[in-house]
Amino acid sequence: MPGRVEGKVAxxxxxxxxxxxxxxxxxxxxxxxxxxxxxAGSLPGVQYPSxxxxxxxxxxxxxxxxxxxxxxxxxxxxxxxxxxAAVDEGVAELGHLDIVSANAGICIIxxxxxxxxxxxxxxxxxxxxxxxxxxxxxxxHLIEAGGGSMILTSSVAGIKGLPFLSAxxxxxxxxxxxxxxxxxxxxxxxxxVNTIHPTGVDTPMGQMDPNPxxxxxxxxxQLGGMLANLxxxxxxQPVDQSxxxxxxASDEARFITSTELTxxxxxxxx
Amino acid sequence: MAGRLEGKVAxxxxxxxxxxxxxxxxxxxxxxxxxxxxxLExxxxAPYDGAxxxxxxxxxxxxxxxxxxxxxxxxxxxxxxxxxAAVDAGVAELGRLDIVSANAGISTQxxxTSxxxxxxxxxxxxxxxxxxxxxxxxxxxHIQAGGRGGSIVLxxxxxxxxxYGNIAHxxxxxxxxxxxxxxxxxxxxxxxxRVNSIHPTQVDTPMIxxxxxxxxxxxxxxxxxxxxxxxxxxxxxxxxxxVEAVDISxxxxxxASDEARYITGVPLPVxxxxxxx
Numbered sequence: 001m002p003g004r005v006e007g008k009v010a011x012x013x014x015x016x017x018x019x020x021x022x023x024x025x026x027x028x029x030x031x032x033x034x035x036x037x038x039x040a041g042s043l044p045g046v047q048y049p050s051x052x053x054x055x056x057x058x059x060x061x062x063x064x065x066x067x068x069x070x071x072x073x074x075x076x077x078x079x080x081x082x083x084x085a086a087v088d089e090g091v092a093e094l095g096h097l098d099i100v101s102a103n104a105g106i107c108i109i110x111x112x113x114x115x116x117x118x119x120x121x122x123x124x125x126x127x128x129x130x131x132x133x134x135x136x137x138x139x140x141h142l143i144e145a146g147g148g149s150m151i152l153t154s155s156v157a158g159i160k161g162l163p164f165l166s167a168x169x170x171x172x173x174x175x176x177x178x179x180x181x182x183x184x185x186x187x188x189x190x191x192x193v194n195t196i197h198p199t200g201v202d203t204p205m206g207q208m209d210p211n212p213x214x215x216x217x218x219x220x221x222q223l224g225g226m227l228a229n230l231x232x233x234x235x236x237q238p239v240d241q242s243x244x245x246x247x248x249a250s251d252e253a254r255f256i257t258s259t260e261l262t263x264x265x266x267x268x269x270x
Numbered sequence: 271m272a273g274r275l276e277g278k279v280a281x282x283x284x285x286x287x288x289x290x291x292x293x294x295x296x297x298x299x300x301x302x303x304x305x306x307x308x309x310l311e312x313x314x315x316a317p318y319d320g321a322x323x324x325x326x327x328x329x330x331x332x333x334x335x336x337x338x339x340x341x342x343x344x345x346x347x348x349x350x351x352x353x354x355a356a357v358d359a360g361v362a363e364l365g366r367l368d369i370v371s372a373n374a375g376i377s378t379q380x381x382x383t384s385x386x387x388x389x390x391x392x393x394x395x396x397x398x399x400x401x402x403x404x405x406x407x408x409x410x411x412h413i414q415a416g417g418r419g420g421s422i423v424l425x426x427x428x429x430x431x432x433x434y435g436n437i438a439h440x441x442x443x444x445x446x447x448x449x450x451x452x453x454x455x456x457x458x459x460x461x462x463x464r465v466n467s468i469h470p471t472q473v474d475t476p477m478i479x480x481x482x483x484x485x486x487x488x489x490x491x492x493x494x495x496x497x498x499x500x501x502x503x504x505x506x507x508x509x510x511x512x513v514e515a516v517d518i519s520x521x522x523x524x525x526a527s528d529e530a531r532y533i534t535g536v537p538l539p540v541x542x543x544x545x546x547x
Contacts, residue, residue, distance in 0.1 A: 247530075257546075263530075265532040266535045
């Protein structure tokens with residue numbers, strides 16, 4: 001049986017580890033070749049370890065073990081010119097582009113008083129403008145291919161407010177605006193644009209240790225419930241997000257566009 | 271490779287034809303056994319013929335051709351006792367229940383809200399809203415009894431997200447389905463039972479391929495299929511006039527499968543960006 005994205009090429013930002021690596025593997029399992037982009041270096045201001053070139057190399061190794069091709073490029077989604085160059089080189093090497101996962105993002109936990117201008121600007125630059133950079137760098141290639149699917153990674157924090165993440169919540173809500181705007185303009189090219197909205201995921205970003213929420217929630221206990229899942233689990237696995245990406249990327253979702261797909265164990269309903 | 275629903279049993283209402291038949295076949299292709307019911311009677315006020323026993327027999331034939339089992343029964347979603355008996359008998363025969371597709375629905379009189387017949391309003395609510403509640407009410411105890419969790423997918427509509435003129439009863443019932451979905455998602459989460467809704471735009475089935483629906487979209491009497499296609503294309507962002515039944519089935523398959531194991535409470539449009547415009 002052919003894979004569900006057989007013969008397609010998927011570009012993924014933030015592909016060195018975490019959800020991005022999982023997306024690369026899941027799509028490769030179903031037949032896609034991969035363009036993997038990651039900063040593979042220091043993330044601004046985060047409270048968890050940054051991804052490394054070794055992480056990106058491990059993604060390459062695992063995709064190649066599936067007998068799929070992968071082109072890995074080190075690039076920062078905030079750097080429009082570098083990102084465009086990485087995208088163009090990857091497409092030149094693999095021949096075409098069909099699927100885009102705008103997954104790269106950072107998360108800095110701080111209450112509003114401690115959210116500095118640097119934190120706000122870094123978060124917007126990475127999580128919002130970085131997605132715009134990704135969309136605009138890839139859209140010409142999808143048009144060239146005659147259509148495609150873009151999946152923007154927003155968050156539960158792109159649908160409802162979460163405490164101590166004001167810059168993140170703002171950026172992730174903005175991603176929904178990008179999704180709707182581009183779903184509208186790109187529909188005539190048979191390009192679908194959707195968002196996924198993960199709740200907590202078992203990744204370096206999702207499982208910070210020590211958890212910076214701890215003292216903040218102790219000081220503001222009435223807000224803790226906003227971070228809870230409805231479904232009886234603490235955290236989702238990266239593959240759960242990847243399965244949603246796969247569905248939206250595949251032709252099974254060929255007429256699904258401008259949808260906010262929550263993969264959140266009901267967190268937005270709670 | 272194992273099917274994506276291998277070993278599971280799915281209960282589908284409105285299974286004789288259209289989206290319901292497509293659902294039965296798509297889920298069976300991925301390994302599920304099927305419990306299917308359908309009204310198999312004319313629908314008062316509907317601008318299309320009711321499904322027949324021959325239609326349901328064809329669904330049975332196509333599922334069995336896939337080497338899956340199917341228990342198909344004539345039952346009316348408006349009649350809770352009859353519906354429950356059909357589900358109970360199906361589960362007794364197939365051994366378990368994991369998936370529910372509350373798909374049965376009707377389209378009837380099209381008229382300004384102040385001119386809708388009382389009986390048309392009531393039959394719409396009884397079928398497209400109360401019928402969905404009956405379906406879940408009959409099925410939930412069986413899913414809970416399995417102790418393995420499950421997935422319930424309610425078929426709402428684009429008309430469950432936005433308003434349309436001249437079908438207030440349909441729009442009201444389909445919006446109500448979303449309220450039922452959200453409530454059940456909360457109530458059933460502790461049992462690991464997920465509840466989501468699907469919101470199709472126009473689907474290429476008998477329910478929309480009829481003159482009354484053509485006229486509803488074009489705003490003039492005696493419209494042709496081509497005129498309907500042009501009007502329908504005008505309300506969908508992607509350059510298509512409608513979607514196929516299998517597109518809805520693929521969304522159902524995803525939500526029914528373990529790939530969506532943490533997706534609950536979602537209204538999933540399969541609409542080509544209909545609500546954008």
